[in-house]
Amino acid sequence: MEPFFVGTAGWGIPKQYAGAFPGEGSHLERYARTLGAVEINSSFYRPHRPSTYERWAASVPTGFQFSVKLPQEITHTRRLVDLVEPLARFLGEVRALGPALGPLLVQLPPSLRFERAIADRFLGDFREKFDGQLACEPRHETWFSDVADAVLRNHHVARVAADPAVVPQAAQPGGWLGLVCIRLHGSPKVYYSAYAPETVAATAERLRTAPSEAENRWCIFDNTALGEATAQALDLFRQLQ
Template sequence: MRTLIGTSGWQYRHWRDAFYPPDVPQGQWLEHYAARFGTVESNATFYRLPAKETFEQWRARTPDGFVFAVKASRYLTHVRRLRDPAEPVRRMLDAFAGLGDKLGPVLLQFPPRMPADPSRLDLVLGMFPADVRVAVEPRDASWWTDDVREVLTSHGAALCWADRGGTEATPLWRTADWGYLRFHEGDGHPWPRYTEGRLKDWADRVADTWPGSAPVYAYFNNDQSGAAVLDAETFTRLTDRH
């Protein structure tokens, strides 16, 4: 497997001192981050879709080979709930094009109580070009059906493996020849850190599921107190052993 590990976002003011040195201005935080990690998941795109020029700037400020995963706009997933997806998908892709070859997966995260609709999911996934990877993170148990799994597999879309509170929050389906993981909150100390044992279990599971050179993207969303940075570094060390 080829793991790309980072955090869900980089613009956290409470990471000052915990990750960003006091003498590094906020306008250079992306450069500092990209010197330590090879990928990041942009959560900000969920709340407000930046202009294409912003993505172009992000691309220019990061080294060759750096990868941006981008979270799809809440307008598509939470407001429209996947209905009439053509315009929001087109608008997102037009903006994301500013990343060029640094565009990684697009994450579709659904509302916690949004019931399953395989036909609507099939329509949305069909609107993404074949060269754009899409990960899907449902959060309602009604999505865990054979019909949903078949839709994901038919489009080569990855089911996002999610961990909340040190427990799997999703089935561990392999629906694509690549993987996507999100770590929301660990059960270690201090909160919300993950224990090394828990992260080792995930590293072993990933290696068993995606052997060889299959890319696997993993992002830590437990940003409080800089826990995400520390856990991402630990997970990198553990996956490097495989």
């Protein structure tokens, strides 16, 4: 069975679900004893020292995985262009996670259109420096074409299956299918709304029946504003056991 990685965006433990994360220690230590993965979003807003990543990696059990979001400087400010210095700096930081480093997440701004030459150059440069798991969450409709999918596939980059989906294809995994990554942001109200139990059950089935080449299958709940992500990640994790 291919490994499943289920978690939330950030490892904060809402008060109403504290009982699901027993024992002593930091929130991360308690979280990691119950769930097997987490997404680091703070890296989007600010850099973290390698020593910070090392400390986080030392706080979790063997097999736990961190997904890390690329800085906004790369995706939103520079818009995938002129990235030698910021990309090298970011990779130098996150490599301190060692074996606990999971997929790096490239979440693109909604206004960023697909331009083949820029995407190909960015991903080619990225792959020269990083051979680990890489997922991309585009949010402009031009990224959901056969050409864009082929560029992602050629560089072994998974396209995130996202909800809400900007176009119908955005709800399905794409690009390279050696990694399947689902990100659920909350619907109808992004970051706030809980998903119905049948949606969580359907997500479990999607992960179980992902393409056979999928070596890793991820689901991150991002509906964290009211703590819904925590309950739903726990529910999904139990269904996949």
